[in-house]
Amino acid sequence: MEVLGIWVAAFFTLCIYSFLYRDNPFYRFAEHLFVGLSVGYGIVFSIHQGLIPFAWDPFWEAITKREFMGLLKLIPIFIGLLFFARVVPKYSWLIRYPIAILIGIGAGRAIPNVMDARIFRQVYGTLTPFGQIHAGALGFFEIFGAILMLVGVICTLTYFFFSIEHRGAVGGISKVGIIFLMVGFGSAFGNTVMGRVSLLIQRVDFLLSDWLRLI
Amino acid sequence: MISKKMIPLFVLLVVVFGYSCNLAFAQEAPAEVDTRLFHTGKIWIFVSVILFSYAIIHSIYHARSGGNIFIRRIAGLEAVDEAIGRSTEMGRPILYILGLGTVGDVATIASMNILSQVARKTADYETPLRVPCNDPIVLNVVREMVKAAYLDEGRPDAYSEDDIFFVTESQFAYAAAVDGMMVREKPAAVFLQGTFYAESLILAETGNSVGAIQIAGSDSDSQLPFFITACDYTLIGEELYAASAYLSREPMLLGSLKGQDYGKFILFAGIVLGVTLELVGITWVTTFFQEVK
């Protein structure tokens, strides 16, 4: 089984790589099979590790224990079942109920936590080095870094002001903002090269060592 | 907005919740119970949320009541007309890709707004507009929006529901399928607007290789470098939101953009003030932003 597995894996690996030459039946074969398998995999997991523990088990418990109040747990299950309304075009608007609840919950919990984690704490992080400068705890290079960070944050933030025209001083500051943005994106590009190449190295390693046993 | 019929529903929900909470509390009573009704450490976050909500809602109502809201010119938007024009001339379709986001993502909603404006133009020019979707809910919403755009332009006949279709939820299979579509159909213009992950480079690079004009926009900042290098125009981060407001002139979007600018201005002022005070040894601004204990 293991050897068969390696050969099957190698076959599909090569099918996908054939796309580099051009779109072809082998690639399309693999692509469609992949879509099917991944959806199948997703269904199994959503049912076994989602619907069963979260909905079916409590439902079954509520029914078998015959507790009237336990039946209240059935409300969210019922709301979830409204997704099936999608099948009946006439009632498909009912799926708005569960969607509205999910979206409402997401929005509600985001507001305070995002304000705290991504605004307050980030501003705090920007200010702290200046307290250390006052305390005389930083060396020349670190002071330079702190000032550069401040300039970068302020200029980038200015670039994203939309209700004022970017002319004069504002224009100048926002240009500096673009410089910082581009250096940031450049670093992301550099790191991404590393990431992508890692994926190729792993596949080549699989083909050369597991399949062809050249190493 | 809320009619009287809804009151029983409210009551029911409150009762259900109250009871459920009792259950939850009874089961999971922790050893040390904090019985304060309000977490005093979070007062400033609370105040900020209230003030910011006020700024947003106020700006939106201001915009709705006809107040003029200025939005700076956004480079890349002029290219939208150029791209649609070119597709029409060449008789090739426009491919509009909304990315992998869900309807809850700000970027996806902004992208849908831009799509709706693009659809108005393609309705007039009868340029085929192809929208492969990754999220089924997005698919349904987009169909409605595009249909509405075609109706508004008086061209319901030109609308084809098959052109807005679901591909797959799987990220890579989606990229591969759209890729194949680009190679086969050779669109003249490709819009890549919304939330993107690793598939961004494949899409942008393939679009580039088939010679399409590409206009990208995303708030997924890790993907922006590829759009910047491989596309003709790129809306960076919030520029995408601004672009959707700029194009649609929708008061809600204009208003919130303005409200967000107020927020940025306060942060800007807070940082400058905080740094100045820190340098002379006064720490209250820093304390204000500090971690809640």
Added chain:
Amino acid sequence: MRRQVPLILCFLFGIVMMLVEFSPHPISEGLRAEVIKWDLIIGPFALVIGVITLVHTHVIRVKRRVEHWQYSYLVFFGMIVMVAFGLPTGPKNEVFEWLFDNVQVPMEATMFSLLAFFIASASYRAFRARTLEATLLLVAALIVMIGNAPIGDVLWNELSPVGDNIPSTARQWILDNPNLSSRRGIILGVSLGVISQSIRIIFGIERSYLGGGD
């Protein structure tokens, strides 16, 4: 019923979720736990929509005989095989795991590894120092790349008389400094955007998630 109820539900759940965050009182904590439970219960059902839509799309492809419609059978085949083996026993099934390990994993991993080729090609053809901005992006990218590759430090230490490990130090500086501050600017702006969007959703100003219609 079609628009108002969803808007009310969204408002109620949203405002509750927001307010409980500010109160450590046990009732509030219990409420919070309950809402999270609701979210967990309702969420998985969304799968239904995905599956229905996928099946529908491919059924139509087969019916209308669109180009490459035959491949749609493969989608059904793959889906049915996985479900047939995985559903009765759960994901700890040998055949299910074998299919995942030897078919799904290699295909997905390989698809992603195509990116290595695309990124090289994009670097060559699209990565040009056309403007000041592009030049900065390019220079930063090159420094980070050389700093990431172990050979960068090795070559530097061999060839240059000054300093040790300069490429990786330079990479670290770019990440720690200009990169950090521009990212922070983005985070601040985007977070305001997220909050503003959430406020609009809760107060029913933003309704696009409802779709069109009445």
Added chain:
Amino acid sequence: MLEKLMSIDRRIVFVLVAVAVIIPTLLKVSFPITVSQPTRSVYDFIDELPKDSTILMAFNYGPSSLAELEPMAAAVLRHCFRKNVRVIGMTLFNVGARLGDRVMSETAAEMGAVDGEDYVFLGFRPGGISVILGMGTAIDSVFDADYRGKPLSEIPMMQDVRNYDRIALVLDLASSATPEAWIVYANTKYKQQVAAGVTGVMVSELYPYIQSRQLVGLMPGLLGAAEYETLIDTPEKATAGMSVQSFVHLLIFVLVVVGNVAFFIQRRRTQ
């Protein structure tokens, strides 16, 4: 000549890339790794944990980024098992379930760690942020059993771990935005220490959180895995991979330079 160079078929670039990977892989070249501070911080944090502490590892990646994150997972697991630090594994992605299960049981078998005592794999639950928040109240409100279906109440190492209180660190091995979700919800709400190991793509955007101490440390892709292997003194796949990586990086470096030189010459000519 120049036009030809500018417009070479991209498939030629593809071949060059393939060669730059295949030959060094066959030759098994190797270079020393310089360890960066963010990776060292993760290592130090785990290294200084007292015996029998518990950390939570989230395998939030799929087959697509397996190459970058699995070596990292293996290296950290080795370190934990060696230090007698217990590991709870889980995932927010369904594809991560099989992958996390595999890497945990394989590394455990190699290191002699016992399922249920030294490590446990809880598997997958849909819900993302709600899963993160739910585990803050009670882990068993989200995961009633481990991946194999054994109830949590029967798992020895889970007896005194009810929520984040007894978890020293959450290490998110991520290929998407999950580290920010852990920061915003687990760190902010429950004061949970969070560290991340991420794919190359995401490294840059997480730096602000290191400076603001919302992240304990950060491992950058395959390089991070190789750095960790260097720190625990067990060079494995990542270290080998980073050496091969060097040649592809040189190739891309040269491609960018050549492309730009050709571009400038052409531009000067047209002017």
